[in-house]
Amino acid sequence: MQPLIKLIKKTYKMAGIKERKVVLNNFASLSVLQAITYILPVVILPYLFQVLGPEKFGLVAFAQAFVQYFMILTDYGFGISATKEISLCQDQPGKVSRIFSAVMAVKIGLASLSMFALCFILYFIPKFRNDWMVYVLSFGSVIGNSIFPVWFFQGTEKMKHIADVNIAGGIVLAAFIFFFVKGPQDYLMVPLINSSVFLGTGIIGQYIVFRKFGISYKFPGYKNLRQQLEAGWNIFISNVAINAYTTSRIFAVGLLTNNTVTGFYSIAEKIANLFQTFPLASFTQALFPRLSKIYLRNKVKAVKLMQRLQQISTLIAFFGLPIIFIFAHLIVKFVCAGDYPETVLSLRLLLIGVFFVCSNAFRVQFLLVCGRTHIYSRIHIMMAMVGLPLIFLLIWAFSYVGAAISTVIIEAGIFTLTYFTVRNVVSYCVKPPRKS
Numbered sequence: 001m002q003p004l005i006k007l008i009k010k011t012y013k014m015a016g017i018k019e020r021k022v023v024l025n026n027f028a029s030l031s032v033l034q035a036i037t038y039i040l041p042v043v044i045l046p047y048l049f050q051v052l053g054p055e056k057f058g059l060v061a062f063a064q065a066f067v068q069y070f071m072i073l074t075d076y077g078f079g080i081s082a083t084k085e086i087s088l089c090q091d092q093p094g095k096v097s098r099i100f101s102a103v104m105a106v107k108i109g110l111a112s113l114s115m116f117a118l119c120f121i122l123y124f125i126p127k128f129r130n131d132w133m134v135y136v137l138s139f140g141s142v143i144g145n146s147i148f149p150v151w152f153f154q155g156t157e158k159m160k161h162i163a164d165v166n167i168a169g170g171i172v173l174a175a176f177i178f179f180f181v182k183g184p185q186d187y188l189m190v191p192l193i194n195s196s197v198f199l200g201t202g203i204i205g206q207y208i209v210f211r212k213f214g215i216s217y218k219f220p221g222y223k224n225l226r227q228q229l230e231a232g233w234n235i236f237i238s239n240v241a242i243n244a245y246t247t248s249r250i251f252a253v254g255l256l257t258n259n260t261v262t263g264f265y266s267i268a269e270k271i272a273n274l275f276q277t278f279p280l281a282s283f284t285q286a287l288f289p290r291l292s293k294i295y296l297r298n299k300v301k302a303v304k305l306m307q308r309l310q311q312i313s314t315l316i317a318f319f320g321l322p323i324i325f326i327f328a329h330l331i332v333k334f335v336c337a338g339d340y341p342e343t344v345l346s347l348r349l350l351l352i353g354v355f356f357v358c359s360n361a362f363r364v365q366f367l368l369v370c371g372r373t374h375i376y377s378r379i380h381i382m383m384a385m386v387g388l389p390l391i392f393l394l395i396w397a398f399s400y401v402g403a404a405i406s407t408v409i410i411e412a413g414i415f416t417l418t419y420f421t422v423r424n425v426v427s428y429c430v431k432p433p434r435k436s
Helices: 002-014 017-075 081-088 093-124 132-138 140-147 150-155 160-180 189-212 222-244 247-256 259-277 280-297 299-326 328-336 341-358 361-369 373-398 400-429
Strands: none
Touching (some): 017 093, 017 160, 017 189, 017 259, 081 093, 081 222, 081 280, 093 132, 140 189, 150 160, 150 189, 150 280, 222 247, 247 373, 247 400, 259 299, 280 299, 299 328, 299 341, 341 400, 361 373, 361 400
């Protein structure tokens, strides 16, 4: 542990006082948010699993995985492209307003398109038509997610607003779940409450943008709309590819097995995602706009910072995940209030995939920071082309275990491709200029 502590200290000293303050403040806000949003599920999930039963819990989880595809469409690539644009023009209010107006116009258009697509699917496909209400109620979260300007707060490096609004929303969500969901017959209340909270936080987020940031909305012209669509295209394609082998796992388990098995597996994924994203996701989000600025000023410094942060993340995963692996049985027993070997086995396999993600997070981010979005896109498209058929094949052959095994294989492939790609990109970035 001593080398890890020394590495953290060296990395901390690399940034200036102002940079450290901004990043750490945003990291603190997002970490509190993630702590709350992950503590709440630890409380809510056992309750829902016991109250709804595996079958209804699996149906709700399947519906959430389904509407996640529409969230991918409405998010487009703005979580990266718009965040980066906003971060580089914070002191130009007119330009910030133009970016905000164009991005929101596109997102609202994509949400409308998603709603028509949902109606088409519910009408023509029996599996969805039979439980149409759960999908309609779940869709509210897509609208709420579309209007909440998380990308704007990240770009302006005012992530406290993200934390404040979502923490309040999480507490309301938990209170409503415990108050209104009392048995399997109340399963529709879960997507209804979830969507209501998403819509509420989205509206509040919009209010903060206009009230505290002085943003003025003007309907953007074709040129601005096209500019934002082009800027986010590579990221969007990458997000589609990424979700083809992430969100699709629960979706595929639901299609090829049944709601009960889906419930067991979805619990394992939710637990694994907790350890994958907390607190790593908070730090990468807080760092992205600042690292983009550092890269513009000093490429060598940005490379060194990325490398040290990746070393830290890898070491923490190396020491921490084996502990989770050993105590997986107790964790599942605590969450599910019972012995579910299917969930334990899935969780242990998924933790291997989590290690590859943690050992790769800052390399992946660096491709975005240095503008190699096309390379970032190619890596994930390539793995999606391999991974999506692999997911369905392994689930068909090994049921829920196949979903977990496919995750390990895919994440290992992404790690390998990204490692060698970033090594080449870094050698180019730090290459001394040729003498004339």
